[in-house]
Amino acid sequence: MYRFLFFFTLLCGSFINAQNKELLYDFTDIPQALLLNPGMQTDFQWYAGIPGVSGISFQAGSSGVTVNDLFAEDGIDFNQKVRERLIHGVSSRDDLSGTYQIELLSGGFRGRNPTNFYSFGIYNEGDAIGYWFKDYAILGFEGNADYIGDKFNLGHLKTRGEILNVFHFGINKKVNRELTLGGRAKIYSSAVNFSSTKNRGYYITEKGENNLLANTIDADMEFRSSGMEEIYRAFDEDRDRIPGILTKRLFFGGNLGVGVDFGFSYQLNAQTVVTGSVLDLGFIYNSSNVRNYTLKGQATVEGVEVVLPDAFAPNDTDFWKELVDKVEKLVPFNQNRQGYISFRPTKLYGSLRYNFGKALPSRENCGCDYRYASYRGVERYVNAVGAQLYAINRPRGPQAALTAFYMRRLGNSLALKTTYTIDKFSFSNIGLGLNVQAGPVNFYVMADNLLALENLADSHYTSFQLGLNIITWGKK
Template identity: 25%
Template sequence: MKNKYASLILLGVMLLALPGFAQQELTLHLLDNVYQATHTNPAFRTRSNKINVTIFSSAHLSLRNSGFTYNQLAANIKEDETGQRIIDLQDVQDNLNLNGRDYVHASFNADLFALSFPAGKNRFSLNVTEHIQGRLHYDASILELATTGNAPGQTFQFGNYELNAIHFREFGIGWNRPFLEENKLTVGTRLKAVFGLGNIQTQYADVSLTTGTEQELYAITTNANVRANTSGVDMLEDDLEAYLFNLQNVGFGIDIGGTYELNNQISFSASVINLGMISWQEDAKAYTSEGEFTFTGVDNDDLLTEGFDIDIEQLTDSIADVFDLEEEEAQYTTGLPTQMYLTGNYQLARRTTASATLYSDFYRSFRRGFALGIRQNVGRWLQAAATYSVQNRSFNNLGAGLSLTTGPGGIQLYCATDNILALTSIGGARVANMRAGFNFVF
């Protein structure tokens, strides 16, 4: 059992830390001459290249923390009376503006293969894309308990801690086509066969701790009501090859998008990405814990007559029994990390376009972002973009993107980030991401 718990922790750390939920790419969204921009809207059509080929040459890495930055945490590191450096938890609690809905997010995805080509007015694409994403929700209750303790009769709720991490592989078939007079409307979609490799999710995790009255010294009641689902934990431990090529956890997904040119200056685009689900059947487990334990404490009067006598080993064993996880085989279903983009464009000059983008994704609640951007095209070989975005309670995100195409029969190089400042000062950033790679173009 200890090995299984160790594997469970290992998979969670891997899904959160490897190069986690839906990742917005607000700057890439403007580089519509790059095939990878179709990951944000399948209706986008590259103008300079008829055929695009990607082979293990495109990757995106994202890390976000809505509650604090590393520099904010490091500022609360002090020296104690012995000269040892410690974190002042009281200062952390006082200085961080945690709102109970904060989270850490990490994600990595890569195009293992992609092909995009025209056929008449239609444009088709094929892709194989690896996705690793994870999100951990947290709040300040644990800091409050550590720094101020429990007042008599007070209850601490620890129900805002949630983990959702997923590793899946996508096989997609895309299509888009212009419609209406002068091709004002373009509609696109991508159908996906999805295979889940690993997953950890907490369906619910309600844990509480209640102290007794002032007369009941050290009295404490703990309640636990926890259910977590996992898939791929044993496979990761026993057979890495079987884990990486597992095809038993089958799902589906769809991307839908469109663009519309109102006139020569104003256009719009909208998309919904990753509508779908995965059915987890292989190596699928459920872990539950439900129970209550009450330690009656020591009565004040008893201290005078009987002294202080507590069996600590029995106490800790009893508390551990409450949180002992029961394991059972259980198939379950999870949704894909769904995203939405809505963009308005205004053409300032022949090759210069200003834009405003609203972004949203959903995990237990809606999370939103907003970006202002400008895009500059130079011939058919160069496209550059810059953005300012508000996301994850962060207001200092300046993004930049660039694509350079050497010509038909050549290579298209590109990179994009939503926060270029994070590349120079990662410790002060709440948002850090980068998409980079190259495509063969013909």
């Protein structure tokens, strides 16, 4: 069990990131922005992502301590920094959380009805969150000698994570000149899933009656997993099998699920646009390679109880074994292979954008058919400013971020977007995104929290995205 927990802890630690993609959201020049809002305003005739590099994103962050907080050469003893800045300085609501994403296939095309645009693809995603288990850390680092009568909260252990492939198909519909709606259907193929989010109970040491101290545990805990046992066994026996196991499970050989995205864009007037989207309303049914662990019950023990002079009589009594058996009977530790449903972390985006400056004509080929004359694309502008709101559902409640942005277009070949974001990771997150259109070749690169690049070890957050596409707008 402990080796298993150590494995999933390492796995969770490899996803030290956060999910907000504020630079990419509503960046209408980039096809991958459709993944954040299937109802985005589009003018592409078709596009094709370059496999493996059309959409790559990685973010890393921590709302608690930084590497520099613990390892800076500041003359303070390391153990003191661990105790003050980590053990006692970090809250049980602080976390390491987020996602990485790699597009394996992506494309889109405009239908015979030019008001419809269809997009499709496959991407690999990893998502995880781990909250700081504060009371566990205090108990493990300092023991309970100085905490007689204090309850250690077992509910501080909260973590979840997964690795999966997402197969998706979306429809973007221009209802009229003002309103664009979109939806996306998804099939999830999960390779790994784990969660332990509904733990309750406490551990307390008090003065005893038969001995000096009495220890009480009242626990209702569960750790659920799928896919991990097979990978862990391969890691122990034949590591060369791991890529094959992951590939099989990511391409419909693992646990399957379904989900949907919805989004819209509405032109309030010629220069003002409001948008919104909800992503990953879905679930996965985990029934393959499942291994769950539970700890449920209540027990109070006062150590080994020795009755004199009977204890000196010749017998085969093992006092320690009797103590262990007593605790395990009262607080049983069990395993099972029951399937379970895991819900995706649902995300919400919204924005208000005001366009100004010189108007650029729409690049959209509207077909010149009289039936669709009223659906022609809206004008694009050289400048845009606005605000964005982001939220994601997490085990300890929603996490939100607020972003202000400015966008600048230099003709049809270059566009820049800069953002200022406030969230639980940073109050000084300045980001910059660059989109280059060289003929049909589209390239974008984005980075967040630029002020922290001077000292990444002291940063709570960093983010990087890039992509490469082929785009055409057809003949006018």
